[in-house]
Amino acid sequence: MLANLTCEVNNPREAYVGIMQRTQLMKRTQLTFLALAAMLAAGQLPAGVKVSTSEPVEKKVAFVTAEKKYLTANTGGTLDLTGVKVGSKQTFTIIDLNGGELADGDSVKIRYTPNTAGTPDPTKASYWHEGPGGIKRTKEGDTFKVKQVGASFAFQTLGGKFVGGPVDGGTLGLTEKEQGALTVEIVDLAGGAPAAKAPEQPAAEAPAASGQ
Numbered sequence: 668m669l670a671n672l673t674c675e676v677n678n679p680r681e682a683y684v685g686i687m688q689r690t691q692l693m694k695r696t697q698l699t700f701l702a703l704a705a706m707l708a709a710g711q712l713p714a715g716v717k718v719s720t721s722e723p724v725e726k727k728v729a730f731v732t733a734e735k736k737y738l739t740a741n742t743g744g745t746l747d748l749t750g751v752k753v754g755s756k757q758t759f760t761i762i763d764l765n766g767g768e769l770a771d772g773d774s775v776k777i778r779y780t781p782n783t784a785g786t787p788d789p790t791k792a793s794y795w796h797e798g799p800g801g802i803k804r805t806k807e808g809d810t811f812k813v814k815q816v817g818a819s820f821a822f823q824t825l826g827g828k829f830v831g832g833p834v835d836g837g838t839l840g841l842t843e844k845e846q847g848a849l850t851v852e853i854v855d856l857a858g859g860a861p862a863a864k865a866p867e868q869p870a871a872e873a874p875a876a877s878g879q
Contacts, residue, residue, distance in 0.1 A: 724763045729753045730851040733819070738839075738851065740779040744793060744804040747837040755782045758856060764810065769853070771815035775822075776808055797824040801831075802839040814845065821848035 730738035737750030737757040750757040760778040763769050777795040780787045794808020811822040811830070822830040824841070829848035834840035842848060 722766045727856040729854040745838040773813045819850040
């Protein structure tokens with residue numbers, strides 16, 4: 668023990684230089700951190716430096732196909748395309764785990780919250796889940812990856828499969844290829860459900876010209 672102490676103080680100059688070098692390194696690190704914090708506060712970052720917000724963003728939405736069929740939460744934890752307009756069973760919450768605006772490649776979870784006495788009941792909420800027979804809803808659910816296809820979106824499971832169209836029983840199935848994926852438009856319900864369009868009326872026929 669004494670021998671070790673003697674060796675350590677035998678070179679006081681080297682010890683002093685080492686201490687000074689460590690002190691300077693700590694000061695440079697602190698200055699770098701303070702400079703970065705100041706740039707963040709001012710909204711300025713060096714070129715190529717990006718700061719990602721990983722706070723999940725939740726948005727109330729509906730999913731509608733090109734044929735105007737709405738994705739619907741049905742009994743038994745199933746999902747199908749029986750909806751023709753937006754109601755409580757066609758209303759979902761998409762949770763963008765990447766934060767910000769929804770974009771191609773983002774990871775999402777999709778929640779359905781049923782109503783009890785006309786009010787959403789979070790205790791009964793369920794999430795999309797990849798099951799052996801297709802997509803169902805469970806308490807925990809799975810994470811899906813968003814794939815943008817033109818102006819529409821498809822959903823890919825963590826296993827690499829895609830959410831597909833209805834299979835036996837009407838529930839949503841799974842497909843190995845993106846070409847067979849179900850593509851939907853995501854309708855933002857922040858302002859409420861979209862107004863239903865009035866059915867088109869046939870054009871009135873012009874009265875026949877009377878003979879002279």
